Structures are given as structure tokens and as C-alpha cells.
Amino acid sequence: MSAWNAERLGTAVIGAGLASLGLFIGWETTAMPAGPAYAAVGPRAFPALIGIALVVIGLLHVRMAVRQGASADDARYDTRAVAWIAGTLIVQMILLRWVGWIPAATLVFVGVCRAFGSRRPGRDALIGVVLAAGTFVLFNLVLGLNLPLGEWVEPLRGR
Amino acid sequence: METFASLLHGFSLAFTPLNLMWCALGVTIGTAVGVLPGIGPSLALALLLPVTGNLVDPTSAFIMFAGIYYGAMYGGSTTSILLNAPGEPSSIATTIDGHAMARTGRAAQALATAAIGSFVAGSIATAALTFVAPSLAKLALLFGPAEYFALMVVALTTVTAVLGDSLTRGFGSLFFGLALGLVGIDLQSGQARFALGVPELLDGIDVVIVAVGLLAVGETLYAASRHIHDGETVSRVTGSLWLSREDWRRSWKPWLRGTAIGFPIGALPAGGSEIPTFLSYMTEKRLSKNPEEFGKGAIEGVAGPEAANNASAAGVLAPLLSFGLPTSATAAIMLTAFQQFGVQPGPTLFTKNPDLVWGLIASLYIGNVFLLVLNLPLVGLWVRLLAIPTPWLYAGILVFATLGAYTLNNNLVDLVILWVIGIVGFGMRVIGMPVAPAVVGLIIGPLLEQQFRRALAISQGDPSVFVTHPIAATLLGLAIVLVIAPALLRRRSHREPAGVVHGIV
Numbered sequence: 001m002s003a004w005n006a007e008r009l010g011t012a013v014i015g016a017g018l019a020s021l022g023l024f025i026g027w028e029t030t031a032m033p034a035g036p037a038y039a040a041v042g043p044r045a046f047p048a049l050i051g052i053a054l055v056v057i058g059l060l061h062v063r064m065a066v067r068q069g070a071s072a073d074d075a076r077y078d079t080r081a082v083a084w085i086a087g088t089l090i091v092q093m094i095l096l097r098w099v100g101w102i103p104a105a106t107l108v109f110v111g112v113c114r115a116f117g118s119r120r121p122g123r124d125a126l127i128g129v130v131l132a133a134g135t136f137v138l139f140n141l142v143l144g145l146n147l148p149l150g151e152w153v154e155p156l157r158g159r
Numbered sequence: 160m161e162t163f164a165s166l167l168h169g170f171s172l173a174f175t176p177l178n179l180m181w182c183a184l185g186v187t188i189g190t191a192v193g194v195l196p197g198i199g200p201s202l203a204l205a206l207l208l209p210v211t212g213n214l215v216d217p218t219s220a221f222i223m224f225a226g227i228y229y230g231a232m233y234g235g236s237t238t239s240i241l242l243n244a245p246g247e248p249s250s251i252a253t254t255i256d257g258h259a260m261a262r263t264g265r266a267a268q269a270l271a272t273a274a275i276g277s278f279v280a281g282s283i284a285t286a287a288l289t290f291v292a293p294s295l296a297k298l299a300l301l302f303g304p305a306e307y308f309a310l311m312v313v314a315l316t317t318v319t320a321v322l323g324d325s326l327t328r329g330f331g332s333l334f335f336g337l338a339l340g341l342v343g344i345d346l347q348s349g350q351a352r353f354a355l356g357v358p359e360l361l362d363g364i365d366v367v368i369v370a371v372g373l374l375a376v377g378e379t380l381y382a383a384s385r386h387i388h389d390g391e392t393v394s395r396v397t398g399s400l401w402l403s404r405e406d407w408r409r410s411w412k413p414w415l416r417g418t419a420i421g422f423p424i425g426a427l428p429a430g431g432s433e434i435p436t437f438l439s440y441m442t443e444k445r446l447s448k449n450p451e452e453f454g455k456g457a458i459e460g461v462a463g464p465e466a467a468n469n470a471s472a473a474g475v476l477a478p479l480l481s482f483g484l485p486t487s488a489t490a491a492i493m494l495t496a497f498q499q500f501g502v503q504p505g506p507t508l509f510t511k512n513p514d515l516v517w518g519l520i521a522s523l524y525i526g527n528v529f530l531l532v533l534n535l536p537l538v539g540l541w542v543r544l545l546a547i548p549t550p551w552l553y554a555g556i557l558v559f560a561t562l563g564a565y566t567l568n569n570n571l572v573d574l575v576i577l578w579v580i581g582i583v584g585f586g587m588r589v590i591g592m593p594v595a596p597a598v599v600g601l602i603i604g605p606l607l608e609q610q611f612r613r614a615l616a617i618s619q620g621d622p623s624v625f626v627t628h629p630i631a632a633t634l635l636g637l638a639i640v641l642v643i644a645p646a647l648l649r650r651r652s653h654r655e656p657a658g659v660v661h662g663i664v
Contacts, residue, residue, distance in 0.1 A: 015331075022338075025341070032350065041611070051338075061328075075385070113554045115383045
């Protein structure tokens, strides 16, 4: 057996994911009401077809991963960098409403720079704050969107 | 000539100062997006979609969108020539000889032949679009649900079978998109499907979230994981941008041939501009008296593919406007934009919204002129964009990605979906699964189901409608051939190295 490189492993994981998605769709579909009797095709037919296809395609991926021999592609992936970005985004989700857009977006900026190997967080934070504040002003005041200011600031505004 | 009258009317709309400004803004953003590695036109449109909704009227919005779309096609060539990094898959062919020219000090000539070729091709192809789209719309009126269903199947199979080198992976991506498209309230029965009890999911998963997740978050994760941030060298542009007589002589035929290849292939529901650019490259190599120059800086190898690239971009708009059928990820986002503005692209677009469609087409001509100016005398400005450090570039992309996802509905659920889709997108990038089929599948899926059920409702449940209607049967047959033929070809050339387009959007 050759070593499982990232591509093989990824293919197996994605294949298993697609097949499970297919099974889930199938299971949900059977639990769904069939729809009015007069309709030639109800809301279940199409999902059922997609569910079956997903299971087949998912299993094909798994088979592809298992059968694949030693591949010349031994590309390496920096999982720490991925974890940094994924983690930063989660922190942003948790904090966004509370601290507001400007700090949360700055955090994303600094976190992504860190993942890309930047060693100067202070300078990144400065650029990040400018970008975050700039987008806040542009999108909220000019374009009329609703980026959160932050729950902790709201009482300070005295309303 | 009613087309001429309509086009003139379109020009009268596009030539208002405000719309000229939107057009100029669009082509500028588009060029920037094309130049910057990591962002493509589909991502730029997806990010701008939430913003434009409450800002401008549909005609102006589409004038800007079209500018972005065309602009990105021009800008892509700059990156491929100077950085040896194609910003879009459609620029891969240009990179081969374009970067070779840059290495031998002929970057200026490569940029010039790309820009002028893009202008020539873009203008001719826009003219072709002007006449083809209304005729296609008349043809589309003959299409019933069964025919529409079959046509969509063809579009989905081509997007899937053509991109990447593995059918299985392409279909994996496609069905992932189709599955995401199922989420939400079923329009025909009112039944909530796959919403998992989350109220935010009842409206379905927004195509913007999926596109941004796969293209921005997935791409950023991939770039970070691969350390694609060690300094690439940007070639310098030296000397005059003017082409010598010899360069003109060698360029004009490839421009025209590229246009002739690009527009029809773009207009067929065959998706994307990868195929025409490579076809053009191979054609030029075959027709050249000195094929050994190719790969070492043959100007024909830049002129042809760049022309084909822009011509196919115009071609893609034909099925989008006349059938409401998107054949590339960018076109899929444009379709979403139409839906957001409550406009239904398709045969009735030309009668119901003549201002929008003709203003849009007229602005394509104007945008091409703007782009020639932006990309020829001002190319030096764009080169500076390439000096942005990669960490800041990707950090900025993610800030805008989360901004776009959050402001769509002002809820955190969209950020969670963005995160999940981003991780999936990273995995797809790692195993070389194309993401365009997922985006197109998500947007076409619900339409496909609608036509499928309508066709069967009309036939009272008899599935033979799909084979007894001649147009539908032909199209479905074509779809089957499209799946089988490349697989057979691939099997025959099994020992050849994997396709060049492998693993790119």
C-alpha cells in the first residue's frame, strides 16, 4: 500500500461526504409529505434522483481513492495556516455582533496575514483597521447597508 | 431594421453621463479584478451583488456588471503575461507565450497585442451578439418545458464534462450544487425541504454565499496552505507599447481567427472560455510557419487566445439573455442578479425590458473602447497592483467575502454557511475538483426541477415527453454524447499527461 497523500485522503473524505449527503437527502425525502395527489410529480421526485446520484458519485470517489496507487503528487499542505484562517473566521462570527464590524474585520485581516506568514501584526492591524473602518463608512453611510457597530457601543450612543 | 433601431435606442440610454460613469466604474473594477490574482469576475460580481440591490436601477447595475465582466477578461492577460500566473482559467493559454515574450523583453508587445486583440474580438463579438441574441430569443419562444429541461441538461453536462479532467469529480461538484439548490421552500407545493428547522434556510442557500465560499474562502485557504506567497517576480514593461509593422502583420489574422473560434463556442451552451482559448492556441500553432517558436514567445500565441477569450465572453451572454441559461459561473451570478432585480432573462426579456437589454448591449461597445484606453496607455498603473503583498491581498479578499456574506441578509447563519462552503471549497481545490459546476448547478437546479415537473404535468406524468419532442430528444442525445465522447477520447490518450486545465475553476 502506498502512502495516503492529501489528494487520496481528500478524495475519500469528499466521496464519503457526498455519499452521506445523498443518504441524508434520501432519508429526508422519504419523511416528506408526497404533495397533492393531482400533481404528476411532487416535491419528492427530484430530490430522490439527486440523492441517489450523490450516493453513486460519492462511492465512485471513495473507490477512486482506494484504487489509486502511489501518486507522483506529494503536494504538502500547511494545515496550520488553514486552521488559522478557519479559526479566525469562527472568532469573527462569535464576536461580530458584540464588538462590531471594525474590530472583527481587523481581526480577520490580521489572522489571514498571520496564516500567510506575515511577522508584523502591528502593521497588518493598521492596514486592517483602515480597511475595516473604510468599508464601514462606505457601506453603512454611503451605500445604506447594515454592518454592526457593536453592542457595546450602542449604550454609549445614549439611545 | 428593428435591431438597429433598438441598438440606437440602447446607445441613447448608455450615453447618459450617469450610465457612462457606471460603465467606466465597471470596467475599472473589472480590470483590477482581472489583474489581481485570486479574484475573478464571478467573485467580484458576487461580492457586488448585495451592494447594488438598493443602490441603482437595474439598467445601470447591468451596465456596470457587464463592464466588470469584460474588464476582467482584459485584465487577466496582464497578470498572465507579467507574472506567469493566470488570474482566470481562460488566461492559461495566453500565459504560455505571453510570459515567454515578457522574459525576452517583449512584455510591452505582448500586452499590446492582447489589448488590441481583445478590443477587436470584443467589438466584433458584441456586434455578433447584437444580432444573434434577438434571433435566439425568437427561437426560445418555441421551447416548452421539455425542451428547456433538455437544454439545461446540456448546459449542465457541458459545464461539468468540459472542465477538469475527471468526469467523476465534475459530477461530484455538479450534484453538490444541485443538492444545495434543493434547500428551501418548494415553489410548486409550498413544502419546506432540507431546511433542518432553520428559518434562515427556508429561502434557500444564496448563490452569492456559495460562490464567495468556494471562490474566495476556499481559494484563500488553498493559497495559504500551499505557501503561494513567496515572491513571484513581476516582469518589467519596457519600451514602447506600439506594435511594429511585423507584429501587426503577425497579429491580425490570429485576432480574427480567435474571434471566429471564441464567439460561437461561447454562445453554445458549452460553457466557459477555456476551450476556445486552447483551440485558438492550437490552431495558431498548427497554422504557423514556425511552430517551434510557440512556447518561446510567439506573438500569435498571445493574439489568438486573447481574442478568443473576449469573443467567448460576449458569446456567453447570448444564451444568458435569450434563454436565461447561464453557461459559466460568472453567467450564473449574472442570472442571480437578474432575479434579484425581478427581471426574468429569456425570450420575453427583449419585449418586456428592452431598455435594460439594449442599454446593456450598447454599453458593451462603449466598455470595449474604455477598456482599450485603460489597458493600453494606462497599463503601467495596473502593473502596480501586482506589487500588493500577497498576505494583504488575501486578507482583503476575506474581509470583503465576510462583508458580502453578512450584509446579504444581516444574519450570522450566512457566515456559518460561508465557512462550511469555504472548507468544502478548499477540499475541492486539493483534490482538483472544479467548482464552477457547483455554482452553475445551484442556480440551474431549481429551474431544472421546475421545467421537469411542468413538462410532466403537461404530459400527465408520461415521461416519454422528453424523447417524443424532437428538440428535447436531440438535446438530451447531445448531452449523452458530451458525457461519453470526452471519456472515450481520454481513454484513448490515457498515457498523455493530465490536461492543462486540471484542477482550476
